[in-house]
Amino acid sequence: AQSVTQLDSQVPVFEEAPVELRCNYSSSVSVYLFWYVQYPNQGLQLLLKYLSGSTLVKGINGFEAEFNKSQTSFHLRKPSVHISDTAEYFCAVSDPRDSNYQLIWGAGTKLIIKP
Amino acid sequence: DGGITQSPKYLFRKEGQNVTLSCEQNLNHDAMYWYRQDPGQGLRLIYYSQIVNDFQKGDIAEGYSVSREKKESFPLTVTSAQKNPTAFYLCASTMTSGTTDTQYFGPGTRLTVL
Numbered sequence: 001a002q003s004v005t006q007l008d009s010q011v012p013v014f015e016e017a018p019v020e021l022r023c024n025y026s027s028s029v030s031v032y033l034f035w036y037v038q039y040p041n042q043g044l045q046l047l048l049k050y051l052s053g054s055t056l057v058k059g060i061n062g063f064e065a066e067f068n069k070s071q072t073s074f075h076l077r078k079p080s081v082h083i084s085d086t087a088e089y090f091c092a093v094s095d096p097r098d099s100n101y102q103l104i105w106g107a108g109t110k111l112i113i114k115p
Numbered sequence: 116d117g118g119i120t121q122s123p124k125y126l127f128r129k130e131g132q133n134v135t136l137s138c139e140q141n142l143n144h145d146a147m148y149w150y151r152q153d154p155g156q157g158l159r160l161i162y163y164s165q166i167v168n169d170f171q172k173g174d175i176a177e178g179y180s181v182s183r184e185k186k187e188s189f190p191l192t193v194t195s196a197q198k199n200p201t202a203f204y205l206c207a208s209t210m211t212s213g214t215t216d217t218q219y220f221g222p223g224t225r226l227t228v229l
Contacts, residue, residue: 043220101146107157
């Protein structure tokens with residue numbers, strides 16, 4: 001069965017500093033990969049997704065992620081964070097062959113921006 | 116505007132009561148999902164539905180029920196059998212044609228048992 005591990009439950013970082021949020025998945029087959037963001041008391045919003053092709057994926061709000069098949073990772077990065085990036089970030093995977101279109105979710109990483 | 120709406124935003128329930136959470140989408144999506152979110156646990160799937168009049172249990176379906184009488188609506192009932200219902204509930208939907216599994220989310224309902 002597939003699983004998703006987000007290695008850090010919280011990541012504190014100073015404003016304007018770079019950040020990396022880590023995501024590893026376990027799967028022996030091809031997967032689709034997603035990063036979602038959740039602001040306090042709101043639903044989830046898609047940041048970016050990897051389906052195929054270029055391993056570097058650019059998303060909204062200046063975020064990008066790199067798919068590394070050999071390390072089964074999909075880490076999320078931003079070169080300079082802003083206070084408005086304070087949120088919880090979720091990594092998710094799906095199996096393209098799954099006819100139920102289900103996502104397997106990581107536990108989330110809270111990004112804490114220090115002024 | 117297309118999107119997913121959930122109501123109410125906040126809901127309070129006394130122990131022993133059933134409550135129903137509303138989820139409506141006008142995206143013409145086929146599949147709809149209900150998740151429960153607890154702090155530090157990510158999202159857990161309660162129920163999902165691929166087509167009208169059909170739905171399947173997710174990982175934590177006990178104490179919950181759903182219906183899918185219309186394509187755009189997927190209400191969730193939290194029954195008195197659910198022992199710890201206080202949580203944030205999220206509804207999502209997705210197309211089942213094409214090649215992506217992107218799920219789109221509503222704003223959520225926070226349920227508190229008094």
